[in-house]
Amino acid sequence: MELLSFGKTGWGDELFYATLMTIAVSITAMMVGFFFALFFTPLKLSKYKTLNLVGNFYTTVIRGVPELLVIYLFFFGGSGAIMYVASIFGYYEYIEINAFITGSMAIGIISGAYSTEVFRGAIQSIDKGQFEAAKVLGINKFGQFYKIILPQMLRLAIPNLSNVWQITLKDTSLISVTGLVEIMRQSYIAAGSTRDPLFFYSFAAVLYLLLTYVSMKLINKLEVKYSRGY
């Protein structure tokens, strides 16, 4: 227990901040994922074959390739890509992207592929009459989606999105390979300096279990809220 005390002698405060970091990365990644899903879901549902192909390419590649490989691509290729873009605009200095951004982008793209599939499934299971009714009422395409389809879709999507959240939360442990100090990295550091890996990794496991447990409880509440009236 001494090892977990706060202050200079223990690892309690470090692990506490690391847990906050894990939560921050997970939420950012989930948001990035939603952003990608909002872009790719319409592509997957489009009438045009080429757009379908682009959408399918994204979800198939990301879901078929290990998360760790995607993270390595971002970790080693991220600053190179940014510098290439910057060089087009005439900026040739070395640019380093911080580990938080690299990590949440990489995990975000992965989580986005899963979210896209969830949204696609949810939209497809909405009654066709809803689309037609919206059209008949003369609502424009934008309004159709945001005012009519989206609220109904969310209700159907929340249970599956909670799975995506769990996957995202667990995937953030992989960012530790890039050096971002979240739960896994902090446990690695603590285990290295105290030579007590069993304790610290087990404690990390407990922290993750706690995070998944608490978020499940919160999502269940959300689910109840969105299924009012059904």
Add this chain to the structure above:
Amino acid sequence: MDFDLMITSFPKLLGATVVTLKLLSASLFFGLFLGLFFAILRLNKNIFINKFAYGYSYIFRGTPLLVQIFIIYFGLGQIEYLRTTFLWVILKEPYWCAIIAFTLNTGAYTSEILRSAFQTIRPGIIEAGKSLGISNKIIFYKIQIPIAIRQSLPAYGNEIILMMKGTSLASTVTLMDLTGVAKYIISTTFKPIEVFIVAGGIYLFMTFIIHNVIKYLEKKYSFQQ
């Protein structure tokens, strides 16, 4: 685009794929038995056995695979007693540690898949077996298990693909699997995109094969023939 690098790294990555496939097949093989064992425990009426099996699957599904590997590879070596037993012969090898971690992980997911498959078997089928005078044991092995396997094929196919991606974590405990070699080539050449295309292509090819084999099996063992 450095096509030469892509061509020269292809055989190296293909060689590493063998390690990935070995890890995958070993952990799936052991994981299937472990999953079946825990699925049967979950269906047990004794509340302690039931809770124990639930706890196992909850812990292994609620924590990242990386933590599990690290606990087994770095953590277990710390227990002095273990070092004196014959188990140490296995636990000091990263290869076996990875397989143990993957087995425990996939076992947890498989137990959930099989449990739900067992629970969806209609009671009428079991009653029909009973009224034909078939013993409980034979009903279980010859009726319930085959139906459960068929039920769980689609979900188990997903689990195989997830596990194949999971084996990439073996590279964190010094194993040179497909991801490990890819990382090594990236960090020596600093050409992440080229290596990603080749290594990712190999992974996608394996996903494609697994997906189609499962689809074929689903069709072959479908109920409506």
